[in-house]
Amino acid sequence: MAKEPNFICSDCGASSTKWSGRCDACGAWNTISEQKPLATSHGSKSLSGRRGQTIALTDLAAQEAEPPRTEAGVAELDRVLGGGLVKASAILVGGDPGIGKSTLLLQAAARFARNGLKVVYISGEESAAQVQMRARRLGLEKSPVKLASETNLRDILTTLEAEQPDLVIIDSIQTMWADTVDSAPGSVSQVRASAHEIVTFSKKSGIATILVGHVTKEGALAGPRVVEHMVDTVLYFEGERGHQFRILRAVKNRFGPASEIGVFEMTGKGLVEVKNPSALFLSERGKPTPGSVVFAGVEGSRPMLCEIQALVAPSPTPQPRRSVVGWDGGRLGMILAVLESRCGIAFAGLDVYLNVAGGIRITEPAADLAVAAALISAREDAALPSDCVIFGEISLSGSIRQVVQAENRLKEAQKLGFTSAILPHLSKRAAAPEMDLKQMQELSGFVNDIFGPRDGTV
Incomplete structure (x- = not known):
């Protein structure tokens, strides 16, 4: 009997019967890990042989109400989100270093907070003083946004459970560290585990979450591709550093149309929306x-x-x-x-x-x-x-x-x-x-x- 493949690449999902340092399918290094089979060993029964609970089924004609949205008041951002922020949604924002991701999200956090949402901004790359300095430069220091600088995922989730905010921004997912995973922050295992914990917590508690992700030199989001499948919306922040224009593009959106874009102009006071990009x-x-x-x-x-x-x-x-x-x-x-x-x-x-x-x-x-x-x-x-x-x-x-x-x-x-x-x-x-x-x-x-x-x- 042929041996079943139980080694899976976390980047492309290719399976193999033995471990190797490099995936033959996508060429990525150190992404192959062993996966436990569904059926346990030592003669125990598989899942198909056990009785579970009956799942409630419905038909295609059933209609549910549209999810409630909260508008940021920035037309370009609301357009890309599909009409506003959806409760308990998970959003992943990627872009080149220094393109303006943190500036955009800090401005968005201030707008949402002024519209009545309780917003928590957690930075794993900068200290609280650095974020406060950016807020003063953008004129947002009086906005009711809660701020913290932390990378320990357990402490972050405990704090969010106590605070119960409406929106949390994690900048960035590559800096998060889960003590249940024995690897360094930024590794494939850490990014996958941290994203899974945050998205699961977001869905259970009804908190909208925005995650910032790094990109590779090819322009794709760094880390395992499974993170993009976990979240509801994937946004790319594009633009050339030598130009003042920035493009926020939706490549995946479960609550609105994909491929929608928002156009912004980088100024000394932050990002300003462009209402007529053609002109x-x-x-x-x-x-x-x-x-x-x-x-x-x-x-x-x-x-x-x-x-x-x-x-x-x-x-x-x-x-x-x-x-x-x-x-x-x-x-x-x-x-x-x-x-x-x-x-x-x-x-x-x-x-x-x-x-x-x-x-x-x-x-x-x-x-x-x-x-x-x-x-x-x-x-x-x-x-x-x-x-x-x-x-x-x-x-x-x-x-x-x-x-x-x-x-x-x-x-x-x-x-x-x-x-x-x-x-x-x-x-x-x-x-x-x-x-x-x-x-x-x-x-x-x-x-x-x-x-x-x-x-x-x-």
Whole structure:
């Protein structure tokens, strides 16, 4: 009889029959641990052979009331949370070091406290004096927020049980230490055990909990992936340190839509919400410039315009450089290959630089056509009209495919003064605004119409 696998990787969940220092599935080190099987040994019965209690079942038609929410009074934060903070919910917030996570959560704690919630802020990375100094800088020193600096999980849970707050913020989960786990703080075992204890306590006591998590150099949340499955909501705080804009993005939300974003601006007084991100991202655009294109995108439920910039220059090295900021580098390679194969536009021997202005990151494929337009504009040194927006997905065959919410994209562009758009063919049901629309089906046709006919040679 084959031996059953009882060693599990805490990162990817892969199983094996023996322990090893490195997981063969995901390549992580020191993440494999032994798991006890459900059926006990020495001849005892398995769980399937024992009688338990009958579970109460219901049907899909049963309806329960929407969970009550408490709004923070910050529209961008409430939008990402799905309408406000839900009681007994667990939220995980991740982001690069120094991006502003602690600043955002301290401001959120002050807002919730002013709205009547009892808030406890526990810092495991900074002393109470450091947090108080930040509060004075932000003008929040008079907010009714309870503060503590502690890493011992047992003491923290005992204090919360006595205080019974409405909201607790743990900054961060990697600094928590559970005395029941024999490992150092920040290890996989400690993070998993601490998160499980905190989330379980949150659900039983009805306390909303916000956990701060560190991220790896690849941008993913550090620690075992099981922590993301434990919580109800996972938020990423994104942005470049050199830019003043910050993006709070929901990648998981059991109480609202995922992929929703909130836009903030970092100032000397902390983070300020941006109510019209499109106008702010395009505020520094000047006269038409080769390589500059305005993309009409959608982030969550919000249409948002941003500028895509491209630069093409002769490469001094045999291996041309491909540098991307704010977009997927693999998708850039695909667009370059389609342009060369389907349109006869070669980028061999040329360095290609692509940047999304403002520090925002674009994830939807609807930006393909705008990126292609920026690349050709930079290569041909031909500027596109400043009053034109572009969007559309490009397939490997060179066709331009339809995208979702085309009407909302056009309405947002018209509201900001744009008079023309280049886009895929609209469906008959779409009600387009009064704009000059150039609807394209093939990438080659787009290149010929906008930049002139090509001779078909590479």
